[in-house]
Amino acid sequence: MEAGIHELTAGYALDALDAEERQAYEEHLAGCDRCRDDLASFWEVTASLALAVAGPEPGGELRDRILAAARAEPQNVVPFVRRPAFTPVRIASAVAAIAAVAAIALGAWAVSLHGRLGDANDRVAAERSSLSIVSDPAAHTVSLAKGHGQLVVAPDGRAVMVVDDLATAPSGKTYEVWVIKGTTPTRAGLFHGGTHSVVPVEGTVGKDAVVAVTLERAGGVDAPTSAPLVASQPV
Amino acid sequence: MRNQLAHLSEEALVALVARGDQSALAALYDRVGRTAFGLALRVLRDDRLAEDAVQEAFLTVWRTAAAFSAERAKATTWILTLVHRRAVDLVRREQRRRAEPLDDSGGAEDAASPSAEDDAWLQFERERVQNALRQLPDTQREAIELAYYGGFTQSELAERLGEPLGTIKSRMFAGLARLRELLDDSTTEGSWKPEFTN
Numbered sequence: 369m370e371a372g373i374h375e376l377t378a379g380y381a382l383d384a385l386d387a388e389e390r391q392a393y394e395e396h397l398a399g400c401d402r403c404r405d406d407l408a409s410f411w412e413v414t415a416s417l418a419l420a421v422a423g424p425e426p427g428g429e430l431r432d433r434i435l436a437a438a439r440a441e442p443q444n445v446v447p448f449v450r451r452p453a454f455t456p457v458r459i460a461s462a463v464a465a466i467a468a469v470a471a472i473a474l475g476a477w478a479v480s481l482h483g484r485l486g487d488a489n490d491r492v493a494a495e496r497s498s499l500s501i502v503s504d505p506a507a508h509t510v511s512l513a514k515g516h517g518q519l520v521v522a523p524d525g526r527a528v529m530v531v532d533d534l535a536t537a538p539s540g541k542t543y544e545v546w547v548i549k550g551t552t553p554t555r556a557g558l559f560h561g562g563t564h565s566v567v568p569v570e571g572t573v574g575k576d577a578v579v580a581v582t583l584e585r586a587g588g589v590d591a592p593t594s595a596p597l598v599a600s601q602p603v
Numbered sequence: 604m605r606n607q608l609a610h611l612s613e614e615a616l617v618a619l620v621a622r623g624d625q626s627a628l629a630a631l632y633d634r635v636g637r638t639a640f641g642l643a644l645r646v647l648r649d650d651r652l653a654e655d656a657v658q659e660a661f662l663t664v665w666r667t668a669a670a671f672s673a674e675r676a677k678a679t680t681w682i683l684t685l686v687h688r689r690a691v692d693l694v695r696r697e698q699r700r701r702a703e704p705l706d707d708s709g710g711a712e713d714a715a716s717p718s719a720e721d722d723a724w725l726q727f728e729r730e731r732v733q734n735a736l737r738q739l740p741d742t743q744r745e746a747i748e749l750a751y752y753g754g755f756t757q758s759e760l761a762e763r764l765g766e767p768l769g770t771i772k773s774r775m776f777a778g779l780a781r782l783r784e785l786l787d788d789s790t791t792e793g794s795w796k797p798e799f800t801n
Contacts, residue, residue, distance in 0.1 A: 375772050375773065376772065377776065378779040379756075379757045379772060379775055381779065382747065382751045382775060382779070383691040383754070384751075384755065384756050386756045386757075386758055409783055411676060412677070412680055412786075413779055414683075414687065414751060415677070415679060415683045416731075416786055417751050417752075418638060418683040419725065419728050419732060420729050420736070421638070421645045422641065422729060423640060423642075425640070426636060426637065426640035426653075426654060427654070430658065431629065431636065437662055438625055438628055438661075502621075502622055509622065520622065530624065566615070566619065
C-alpha cells in the first residue's frame, strides 16, 4: 500500500484527511523521505493558495491579544544552554562586568589601531550569519549589564546582539559595537538603532570578553569616545 | 522605518521568536497576519472564529519556534500551514461548513475585493495563483478548492461528488502536482520572497 499512502500527501497538505488517516500518514511520514520531500513542495503550493485569498484586515485588537497571550505564556521549550545562576564564577563575572562598564564609563580605553571596519556589510550575508547564530541550539545567551536586550554567542565565538529601546542614531552619528577583551576594545560594526536592533557582531567574541555599544560620529571611530549605552556581561 | 526587524527575513524572525523575543513575534504578525486572517476567514466564514484560529496558530509559533527548521520550509509557509490546520479543525468542530453549490464560488476569487493598501507583490502573487488554478482541469480544481477553502475531507468530497474515494485521492494528488508545475513555471524570480504589508 506504499503507493496508496504516498498519494495521501496531497490530502495531508490540503488538510483533507480525516483524523485516522492523518495519524496513519504522519506515522508513515516519519520514515519516508520521498513523502517528506513531496510534502514540503506541496506545502509551498498550499501556502500559495492561502495568498490567493483576498480578505479584509483583521481587527487591530487581534494583534494585542496575541502578544498579550504570548507574554502570559513564557516559553518553556527553548532548549538552549543556560548557565547555572549564582555560582562563584558567575559572581566573579558580574563583578568583572561592572568593572568593565566602569572602565568604559571613565574612558579608560586602550587605543586600538586594529579593528578597521570594512565596507558596510552585505545585508543578506549579515542576516544569514545572524540567523545561523540565533538558531544554533548550542549558542548561549548572555544578559546585558547595561541596556535592554541580550547577546547570543555561538560556540565558535560569532555573536549577535539584540538591543531594545535604543533610539535611532541622530544624524551625523552612528552606534558602534565593540568587543572588549581585558581593556582593549576592538571595532565590531556599526548600526543605526531603532526600537529593536539585531546587530551582528563582527569578528568573534572570546571567553570573558564584553560586547558594548557607544554612540560615535558617522562612519565610526577607531576607539570609543563616549560611555557605553549598552554592555553585555562577560561572555 | 519602524525598526531594524524590517530588514530580517521571516526565518530570522522565527529564530528570534525561539529566543523569546516578543517584538519578533509582533513583526511576524505584521507581515503574515493579514494573509493568515484572510485564509482563516475564507474557511470559517466567521470573524471571531477566524481570529481564534489566527491567535492559536501564532501562539503555536511562539511555543514551538525553536523546533522550526528553516532548511525544511519557509517561515510564512509554516505559519500559513498552522493557520489552515487550525481553521479546518475548527470548522469541522463547529459544523459551520456551508453546503455551497459546486461552482466557482468554492474558489478564492469571490473573496472580498483587494483593498487599496494591498502591495503590488501580493496582488501579483494572487493573480499568478488564480491563473494557475484556472489552468487546472475542472475536476482537479474543484477537489482542491473544496478541500482547501471549504475544509472538506476526501471522504466527504467522495460522498458529496458521488465519486469513489480513490478517484478523489488521485484527483487531489494530480491537481496539486500540476499546480506545483504551473506555479514553478510562472515564478519570475528564483526565490519566493514575500514582502507582506509592513
